[in-house]
Amino acid sequence: MKREVPPQSERLSPGAASASPARWHLDRIVAELRVSREETHSIRRDGEPRRAPSRDALETILNGLTEALFPRHYGQSDLDGENIDYFVGNTLSIVLDSLCDQIHRGAVFVGDELLPGFRREDAVELTRSFASQLPSVRGLLITDLRAAFVGDPAARNFPEILIGYPGMTAIIHHRLAHLLHRQNARLVARLMAEIAHARTGIDIHPGATIGSGFFIDHGTGVVIGETTIIGDNVRIYQAVTLGARHFPTDDEGNVIKGDARHPIVEDDVVIYAGATILGRITIGQGSTIGGNVWLTKDVPANSVVTQATARNIPAAP
Structure with missing residues (x-):
């Protein structure tokens, strides 16, 4: 079938539609948004613009921390006794550098009264304290894993629970976020909790205190x-x-x-x-x-x- 081509007089030149001054009335809308943003509905603090923590970066951080805690399940299946520590160390080095940056950005962005005058050096110290508690967190998570195995007759083995149960994913994220919340890195902690919420349908505030052997069955x-x-x-x-x-x-x-x-x-x-x-x-x-x-x-x-x-x-x- 032969395609009909409109007459030359009816054709639009490239960019003609976007050049139409009255199509979207953008000048008026942009001006009204400026008034709302700066005057009538302002939520901005005074001072220089600040970068918010990156949700994408925090997702990568959570994935990396989980890999470091359970390297053969979430990391690389071919790890052995010779190279597993190198993998964990390298993963933590990358993840903790990124976490330090996000903690600093979060504290500066909200100007949190809990962290007044927060400096880069403070973020380093906070991240160092967080990292030192990771072995204890892993110990707690093992009690959660065992509780799920004992409490669910459908559970056949630990790997199934660890990588397949939304309740396990949620509690891994929560125990990490809770550490940060306790150290007053609350914006970063809350964003981590919301990442878990989006992934699992389980909404745990990072401030909640949860003991050992915790099991959420099904979870939604x-x-x-x-x-x-x-x-x-x-x-x-x-x-x-x-x-x-x-x-x-x-x-x-x-x-x-x-x-x-x-x-x-x-x-x-x-x-x-x-x-x-x-x-x-x-x-x-x-x-x-x-x-x-x-x-x-x-x-x-x-x-x-x-x-x-x-x-x-x-x-x-």
């Missing part, structure tokens, strides 16, 4: 708030929320930041799918919380709470 939709404290050997299932019941405010009505407002879950607790546990309440050691339960009151140790019995829990004193 789990939410764990900033001031949550979780003891040892706790198992939770998908769609569990450990959240805040209300948000305290000051005399002027502003939300008070950082108050303890999330649950305390003691050792050896199991929380089944869909349970919602809100406020600074305590779930006593050895308790079992059934699926879809809504809890805003303390639960004594060794309790079994289901939808039918939840209403009979006595109010906290």
